[in-house]
Every structure is written in structure tokens, then in C-alpha cells.
Amino acid sequence: MKKVSIILLMILSAFSLSAQKDKVDTKMKVKVTPDLKMAMGPDFEIDLGAHIEQAMSSIEGMFEMNFGDEEGAWKEAYQQDTEELEIPLSKPGEKGKLQVESHNGTVKISAYSGPTVKVKMIKYSKKVERESNENGMRLLSSGGFNVEAEERNNTVRVETEGWNNRVDFEIQVPTNFSLEVKTYNNGAIEVDGVNGEHSIESYNGPITLNNVSGSASASTYNGEVKATFSSVTANAPMIFTTYNGNVDLTVPAGTKFSTRMKTHRDIFTDFENFALQKTTPKKSKEGNGYKVKYEDWVEGKLNGGGAEVTMETRNGNIYIRKG
Incomplete structure (x- = not known):
């Protein structure tokens, strides 16, 4: 070991x-x-x-994966088993929160007009063969779902327990719902049309926020972070970071924020009222000495400035688009 x-x-x-x-x-x-x-x-x-x-x-x-598979080709080697459940809320019609932690699989969350949280789980497991194979034995099953879900005071928590079996989630929530989502392996996250305060984190997979409202923090290690806002909560700080991929942010034309950006590549925008600021050094005393440090950040203000929005990627471009 x-x-x-x-x-x-x-x-x-x-x-x-x-x-x-x-x-x-x-x-x-x-x-x-x-x-x-x-x-x-x-x-x-x-x-x-x-x-x-x-x-x-x-x-x-x-x-349970082959590194050489092209995107989607691996599904041919597995059978899909689907389960669906509907979780009632303690306070239907009021704001709520969804917490999801997935060890192996994608998560897609979309807003709808209903009063409950609907969860669809798609489990991928080895295909069960009718014919015997090794030593005259045949595969009957590769296990169950290993998923827990609970609701307390309008907070719904969904969690997978194991790493070996991949489970993809497709979840529907009421429009006014805050999200706290964390994924690990095969962990692409997609959110569509949800209004709230969102905390989105993936270790291995892109993050896509479509037509969301409110505020968000989104970070991944490997993949693009792309967020499109229909409206942004004023004075709410936001963070968008990745190690390997672009950071792509779209906000309404009148949005105001101050930003700190870091990348080893390029920064683009189609906003006319975006002004860069001169980088100022950090000064400090260390014992009897003195230290001056310039950090590799680009600072600017959109439409005069506002809450701080941090955008960082090591290996990708940064885009700030006008929606």
C-alpha cells in the first residue's frame, strides 16, 4: 500500500x-x-x-472505468438502473436548501414550479450476463444504490456512500432554492434556472451554471467554470476558480462589482465600462526588516465597482461577458 x-x-x-x-x-x-x-x-x-x-x-x-474510453463510450459496457423519489418539504412554497455530495457521478439540478424536491438516480453497474463465464459462474448483481436522502426544516440532503459504483443525479427543486453541491470523481455539475445562494465544488469535472439568479461560488480542479446570471444579488461577493480550464462569467449589463483576477493566460471582456486598476504592492514589516510584495493579480471595476468577485485559473482564459 x-x-x-x-x-x-x-x-x-x-x-x-x-x-x-x-x-x-x-x-x-x-x-x-x-x-x-x-x-x-x-x-x-x-x-x-x-x-x-x-x-x-x-x-x-x-x-470501474477505462482511461482510454472516449466520452460516453464507457456506457456501452454497463447497464443502467434508475430510481426516482419525491421529497416533501416542511414549509412548501418557502425558500429552501439542497445539499448534495456525490463521490462518483454527475449532478444536474434544474428549477421547476412544484413544491417538492424530485430526485432521479441513474446507477451504472456491470451488465448481468445470462451465460456463465469464469469458473462456470455468472454475474447476478454488482450491488445496490448506496444513497441517503433526508429533509429537515426545508433543507434536503442527498448523499452517496460509496466510490465504486457510479450514480448520476438529475434533481428538480423549487425555483427559490439555495444549493450546496460537492462532487469528486466523474463530477460534472450543471445547474439551470435556480435562484439562491449557491456553493458549487467539483474535484474532477466542469461546472456550468445556466440562467441562475442570486450569488454563487464555484470551484473545480479540472474543468471549465461557466456561469450565466439572469440577475446578481447586490453586494454579494462571489468566487470562480479552476486549475485547468477557462473561467467564463456572464452578467446583466448593469451589474456592478470589483474584481481580482489571476491567470497565466489572457483576460477578455465585451463590457465598455470595465476599468483596470493599478496593482499596489503589499508592504509589511518583518522584525527589523521591511518587505514589499507584488502579487500576480489583475484588479478592476465593472460599472464603477461593488462587491468583490474573484476569478482565478492557472491554465485557461478568463471571460467577462455582458448578458
Whole structure:
């Protein structure tokens, strides 16, 4: 287990360094040389090829996925089982909150005019074959849903318990609902038409907010962050960040905010009333010494300025669009 952990850290470090120069190709395939070895001393040698191959095999087995699959092609190898449930609210017609935590799968949330929260779960599992295969045995099932849902005082919480089986969520909520969504593997998040205060976080997948109202904070490690607002709550700070992807923000023409932006690439806007500010250094005393530091931030004001909106990406562009 220690060997696998060490190799994983080496792989992640290598990907992190390469991502600083070029955007990661999600279809990239890595071929490991079996006889790759590293000498650690006159009497100690590590067979890196064997350990990396073992580590990559362990990852694929853990998450039930093939790194070489094109988008959507993996579905052919799995059967889909669907369950739906409807969760009543303690205070129908009043503002509520939805909390979702998904370990493996996408989350799509849309607003509708009803008084309840509707949850559709799509579980992907190995196809059950009629014919026997290994040792005369045939697959009957690869497990259940492992999902919990509860409601308390107009707050609905939905959570998956395991990592091995992928479960995609399609959820409908009343229009005036705040969201707190967190995903990990295969974790693309899409929100459509919901009005509230939103906290959206994905480790591996893009985030798309369509025609939302209110305020939002959205962050991911790998994927684009795209947010389109029909209206923005005045004086509400917002944050949009990713490591590998664009940050793309669209707001109504009259929106006012002050912004801090950071990227290794370019920043674009079609707003005429967007003014950049001169970057000021941070000054501080350290003991008997003195320190001046310029941080790599671009600061500006939209329509005269307002609440602070932070936008940051390491490997992508930043777009500020007029809706």
C-alpha cells in the first residue's frame, strides 16, 4: 500500500507540472515501460515500470472505468438502473436548501414550479450476463444504490456512500432554492434556472451554471467554470476558480462589482465600462526588516465597482461577458 501511495504522488506531481505549461488532454494515454527502473543506491533498485503499472491498474479497478474510453463510450459496457423519489418539504412554497455530495457521478439540478424536491438516480453497474463465464459462474448483481436522502426544516440532503459504483443525479427543486453541491470523481455539475445562494465544488469535472439568479461560488480542479446570471444579488461577493480550464462569467449589463483576477493566460471582456486598476504592492514589516510584495493579480471595476468577485485559473482564459 505504501508503494502504491508513493507512485500515485509521483504521477500526480508529474501531471501537475505539465499542466502549468499546456492544458491536460483528457484523452491522453500513458504507456508505461515495463523495465523502467531507478537506482537508489549500490544495493537497492526500484522497478518503477512494474509499480506504476500496478498503481494504474488499482485506480481503474477502484473507480470501474477505462482511461482510454472516449466520452460516453464507457456506457456501452454497463447497464443502467434508475430510481426516482419525491421529497416533501416542511414549509412548501418557502425558500429552501439542497445539499448534495456525490463521490462518483454527475449532478444536474434544474428549477421547476412544484413544491417538492424530485430526485432521479441513474446507477451504472456491470451488465448481468445470462451465460456463465469464469469458473462456470455468472454475474447476478454488482450491488445496490448506496444513497441517503433526508429533509429537515426545508433543507434536503442527498448523499452517496460509496466510490465504486457510479450514480448520476438529475434533481428538480423549487425555483427559490439555495444549493450546496460537492462532487469528486466523474463530477460534472450543471445547474439551470435556480435562484439562491449557491456553493458549487467539483474535484474532477466542469461546472456550468445556466440562467441562475442570486450569488454563487464555484470551484473545480479540472474543468471549465461557466456561469450565466439572469440577475446578481447586490453586494454579494462571489468566487470562480479552476486549475485547468477557462473561467467564463456572464452578467446583466448593469451589474456592478470589483474584481481580482489571476491567470497565466489572457483576460477578455465585451463590457465598455470595465476599468483596470493599478496593482499596489503589499508592504509589511518583518522584525527589523521591511518587505514589499507584488502579487500576480489583475484588479478592476465593472460599472464603477461593488462587491468583490474573484476569478482565478492557472491554465485557461478568463471571460467577462455582458448578458
